[in-house]
Amino acid sequence: MESIEGDAGNFTVTVRERPRYVDMDKCIACGICAERCPRKVKDEYNQGLAKRKAIYVQYPQAVPLKYVIDADHCIYFKKKGRCRACEKYCPADAIDFTQKEKIHKIQVGSVVLSTGFKSFDPSGYDVFGYGSLPNVITSMEFERILSASGPFQGHLQRPSDDKPPQKIAWLQCVGSRDLHAGCHEYCSSVCCMYAIKEAVIAKEHAGGDLDTAIFFMDMRTPGKEFDKYYDRARDEVGVRFIRSRVHSIELAGHGSDDLRIIYMSEDGKLKKEIFNLVVLSTGLEISEDVRKLAQDLGIELDLHGFAKTSSFTPVATSRPGVFACGAFTGPKDIPQSVMEASAASSACAVLLADSRNTLTQEKTYPSEDPIIYEEPRIGVFVCHCGINIGGVVDVPAVRDYAETLPNVVYVADNMFTCSQDTQGLIRDAVKENRLNRVVVAACTPRTHEPLFQETIRDGGLNPYLFEFANIRDQDAWVHQKEPEKATEKAKDLVRMSVAKAALLEPIEPLLLGNRHEAMVVGGGAAGMIAALDLADQGLKTFIVEQKGKLGGNAKYVRKTWKGEDGRAFLADLIGRVQGHKQIEVLLDTKISHVSGFVGNFTTTVTTGSAEQELEHGIIILAVGAKPLKPDEYLYGQNERVMRWHELEELFEKEPERLEQAEAVAFIQCVGSREPERPYCSKFCCTSSLQQAIDFKTRKPDLNIYILYRDIRTYGQREELYRKARELGVIFIRYSLDKKPVVEETSVDGKDKLKITVKDHILGIPLELHVDYLNLATAIIARGEEELAKMLKVPLNEDGFFLEAHMKLRPVDFATDGIFVCGLAHYPKPLEESIVQAKAAAARAASVLIKESVEVEPTVSVVDQEKCIGCGLCEASCPFGAIHLVKVPGRGYRAENISALCKGCGICAAACPQKAIDMKHFRDRQIHAMIEAGGRR
């Protein structure tokens, strides 16, 4: 990308397309060129741990799966016209050395920059010996070592002698949270998580005896389900966690490749330990290329090189119409990147709403081939899923077994059946072998069935001529120590699926009219942002709020951690919502009933005693959460003990209180990260630090103590931690088994609080006398069981709404047309709530703008010949989806209302006449599965 000219809504972007020297239309990705290419090059994709050729594909599942010539290494380009081996051997005549660089000028309405990050390069960091000690590697290198498609096919071995290591150490914060030249001050936000994961997976690969140790300063696992993983890694998997900063690494001895780590333990003692392999948890940084690009495009960056954004418009860059998401705006993990990506798309959609659908066209499918009605011809595809399945189940044996089953005419096994290239293989196999039923044995239909249905649809088959065999989630993964039995089970499951597949029949799609209104539940910041993003696209939106006014928890945010004015933002937000023509706000309103489905919801709401029905196409849940009222540390018993924003409000109202105070303390993790609530509330550290800095700036001689377990100022928030320490805020770590004790006392006639806590560095109990104590208490769910039940969406163990997929679908539910954002999903700071709200709006808008929605056609069917009109089905259906209709001359007969039917099949089981059957789960299909499964 070279430059952007023009204004938001109409940019001309200049991009330079580098030549591939391979004709994309001709290349068939057969790989002969790479086989013949004499030039070997270090493979960047495998972090230089393996070699590739000068003509290559990045990785076997690459999209597009087309070869490319690396002109920097190709002999033809280096030695003017020599070699040309690839050209000679290419069967498709795809090599084209004459390709030139092309300049494109493309007109677009807006631009999204998702340029990502690069891993910190520790070469310049000589204390850890990276580059000189072969068994000191980076975390990205370790990822490739663990990967089944990596240089060692997933066998755990170390670079120096290819031997499996017995002891591995991870060093956290390499290049991050480090003020040395060339390093970064910020926390990279993801390294704690990936290090724990790598340690757990390494132990899984090595099978038991491997010792793993993670050297860290603060364990920062603040995300949803993150602390549980950490707890499990430590308590069940046996990963060792050593709180220390590593001093240096040296060779263990002459002639040995092992490494001695010299580190300072928490109590200040110098310790040494020998490891076979050391992994550096390198941070994330913005590359020089991206910095330069930003400069050329006129995008402002912060001092670390990340795109400058406001907490309130977290995906907008300094240039109107240009948006940013992912690691370009700060170090972050996959779910947060995915949410930002959706948020950026929402921001574009708001900007370009008037020109929607002007340049796009609908996807078309080949018409369905009538061969589907012929005798069953089944194709079976068995997936290795890297080593996920292949490492346990004997995949080739399952494939060969499938070939012996009745009606099976084609079998194959694939490394990753879900990859783009395999989809092509499946489509081709369907056409070439006239397959009319397809079975895939792989992960789980709950995530991947839609993908394969789409694939066979592209191949000319009805999507319901597909059947899944779950041999990963419910086989390979849960029988890791019994490979033979797992293989037997896989064979049985494939046999059952093939038996059902033979009886599958095509099902016609069910299209229903779609409403274009949205209902947002909750009028806090998240709810309002989501509503505005939809309303700004011209979509009518209802906000249903239980309380008497808008605002929610955002009113407590006086300032964001970046220093922006939270109250002004909230006032502006409420004003925009109330003044918007497309938004209808219903205050003091409760939801009493919800019926319907995506595109056609009807919700009954009550305001006081008045009841009304809202009709809408989607639901966004933004019901928020609340802070815990603790029953410890004298909260509620002594007025000097407060929580969250109570102390700063007190100091605001009565500034003399701050003037007179000599010392204040904060206790972190009150009610969080405890057995009862094993999760982190994510923004308490930031909040307490912000307050501490504020107090200390206003009254420099005030003593401030922060009692913490880990300081979790992830990302650029680390600045606050540094600043607080510089200002002289005192940090004292405590552990869960030795919580601080708070007592009332008086000093020189003044009422004080005495806090006793064991200091980990000095090893002795400290007594602190403070005027005020502020507790950072857990953020807890509101208890939305009833709402969850009404909408049939799940809650997790902690009472927060559970999204469809933790990483890839962070605002969706498995139930279509319902989305979640804000604190209802998990505790998070305001800027992340805003991102998630915009993401929810983006996902919701993509449903709302459609003229019709396609619903699952796997509904019940009534055989009116058998039906006697008894009405038992109508009485038993929980969804009101089947009723009796008058049939002239025959009395009443049952009829299915497809739009409401969830396909549960209760009616079929209840019918005394056996007149009801379920599409795709027909009686005879299930019988066939049972019969096939029982066979020995």
Added chain:
Amino acid sequence: MELVRYLLDLSGIGRDRVQLRWISAAEGQLFAKYVAEVTNITQELGPFDPKKFRLPLAAVEQTLNSTRIRWLLGLTKQITEQGNVYNEKLKDKDFKKLLQQATEEEYQKALIIEVLKQSPRSVREMAEKTGLPVYTVSLRLNELERCNQAGLKEYSGSTPIFMGM
């Protein structure tokens, strides 16, 4: 499902061959625990030989497919919550009793039908094959005759021989 378990007890197969457990999408741990539990129970019971239980299995299946039982099951809610055509509401306990009695009768009839499918038999033979008391066989046979599901075939001496219809 409770009814199936009741029938499995009646037929000597044993109710524990069917296990029911409720879990939610978030309870992976519980799922693993339940599978271990059900596996254990099954191991304690030992292998199931469908050949040995051919007759009771067929009868149980027939009972479950019988119009009477399917109707009763379908009407459970109506009878216990809204009342029958005479506006009588049955207590859960009473309804359960009624259902069990109906199930037992239907099962006995099904056994007799299954036995008669093999060949025409006398009442005593039927009692022997089904394991039911002679008196019970006579009662059920009577009902079957009324519904045209069984009938007199011939006399062997003075002993009547019945057949399925």
Added chain:
Amino acid sequence: MSKDIKGSVMVVGGGIAGIQSALDLANSGFLVHMVEKSAAIGGVMSALDKTFPTNDCAM
């Protein structure tokens, strides 16, 4: 802000964020041009073995 608004968006970078953005935009009725400097999309995530905290395969 321009008067002639184009119904298209350019997404720069084909990692997980870029892909998600592009998909959401395309599903909302906008034409998307994706620009990626390497020869394939997928970004860093494609090189990860498994992902935290579900241990799903990154591919």
Added chain:
Amino acid sequence: MKAGNIEMNKSFEPKILAFLCNWCAYAGADLAGVSRLQYPPAIRSIRVMCSGRVDPVYIIDGLKSGFDSVFVSG
């Protein structure tokens, strides 16, 4: 004798037919996989949209077909 009997039975590999509701038990079973919880390899599951779909006859069908027991989970 009885104890010995049970011991013997323990060694047999049961085959259990499982009906799992797509939204609850099947999802829970997937989660068990994601969490790598190990359990005995005895079950052969059939996914249904709701455990209410499980006609009692299916259970008898399972026993007739050679399964040692039937597990219904919703």
